[in-house]
Amino acid sequence: MNTETSGVAWLAGMLQMGDTFYPTGAYAHSFGLEGMIELGAVRDRETLREFLLRSALPALRQAELPVVIHAWGALGGGRNAEVSGDGVLDKIKRINGISENEDGRRAVEWVDWRKVGELCVLASALKSAKEARLAAENIGRQRAELAAKLRGHPLAVEFVRWAEAEKWPYSPAAAAALEARVLGAPLEAALASVFYASIAGLMAAAMKLLRLGQNGSQTLLTEMMGKAPEIVAAAKKVPVGEIGWFNPWLDIAAARHERAAARLFIS
């Protein structure tokens, strides 16, 4: 496979995994937004914009994206947190001169599974609200299991085996890193994909919960996408010990939402 066609392959794969048609169950969650609306903090486009700028983007910068970055590194044997144009399989093949059939199995040998497990636990421990935590774990499980089932890649199969054996909580961020590794996609693609999916997921929920039209949501989404480079650059500088960010109002809203008598979304 030459460089051009392999780029098309991972891009096509990422488009599939990032599509709303991909059955991760994410569509059933508002990721705390419904709770913030219920409590009157988010009421319209302007307050939604503030929520995205003041809460969603910092959480991506300081929590979600750094987990992707460190999981990416651990899944590649801890060799890089740097952005590379190559996937781990390309590297292995280049270094070891191994065949296409062997590359998946070799990739498994490079993985720092202990660190992957620690990151999965950390990602779960970052969420104090039970339902938000379980929602994330269900999405992470579905993504990892689909990667194993649909791709049959040894790295994904081994990830699921480890997670089950060690009772790791599944993490969507770790699963995103896994997907990128399986596809041979660069780290930046994984980060951009997580960034887009997070903001677009909130926007999709917002359109059901607020008086927000197509154009109003797309202009907001476009504005937030413009922030992606600075957020990703900042996330790359976050060491494991500094992962974490929280908004006390959001945590309270999420905790109350899990006991709400009526609601549209699960979390």
Added chain:
Amino acid sequence: MGEFSGHLKLRAEVRENGKTVLAGQSFRAPFHVGKAYWDEEGAALRVQVVNPTAGILEGDKLETEIAVGSGAALLVTTPSASRVFHMRAGEAVASQKFSVEAGGWLEFLPEPLVPHDRSSFRQVTEIEVAEGGEIAFADLLMPGRIARGEMWSWSRLRLELSVRVGGELILRERLDQSGEEMKALAKLAGVGELKSEEGRGKGESGGGGVFNREWTRMDANAAAENGASAESGACCFGNVVIVSRKLEECGAWREWIEALHGARAWVGVSALRGGCGAWSLKIVAADGAELRRVLGEVREILAERLPRMRAALRRV
């Protein structure tokens, strides 16, 4: 300006008569430990930690280690708020480690942290609870010197909390915000934007949220009595972690705590990971008095299941 490298080390153990004693204690300024009292009602040893200096200053390095042995019960309080003073360039750092062995009980309920204008403070808290141990840990935060109108003006505040039960990480929280960033979050929640009667029902965007939707004249009067006004933009935080197998099941206690949520305080309760009876309780209150009132009610509610919480928080 004096800099401290102070430490506080306490170890509580149970004696044959069932009472808890301080089997080990060591402290150095700015910490001072008052005389410990046995609280019959809560069957816990009450210890008050005093900071005889003005507060926390630039360059201070404070270390706290509190350990509770099997069967011992300890309540640690402070008599007054911890003020973090203005800093020119550096920061102050506090490291706190708490450990509770199986069968031990620790309640840590200090008065709030008050970060002053241009202060920079980092607090790293690590909690280790053995399987079968119990803890109620609270971390309270004021937005600044409310009565002076000095709020949200600290430079950087880092509050890092890790909780492990039986060696398993069940919670990692990391607040790392400038005063301005926190103020923006507070404003998003509606703090400091009193909604006018005129604006109600007209679809105006400003002024919804926590302390405004149901803000009444009574609330405004109460706030004024506490040195704040409806427009002051104040709010106070309570972050509580409770670990006890006696709270494994959801019960009426949770509903009662959730019912404390209202116009002047947001209250949320949720189970932490691990299935070990660990809970997160978060409170955002309109002022310090309201925060204290809610916490007092929480202690009363939980004392039904956790009788050690009947110990009085007597201030000297």
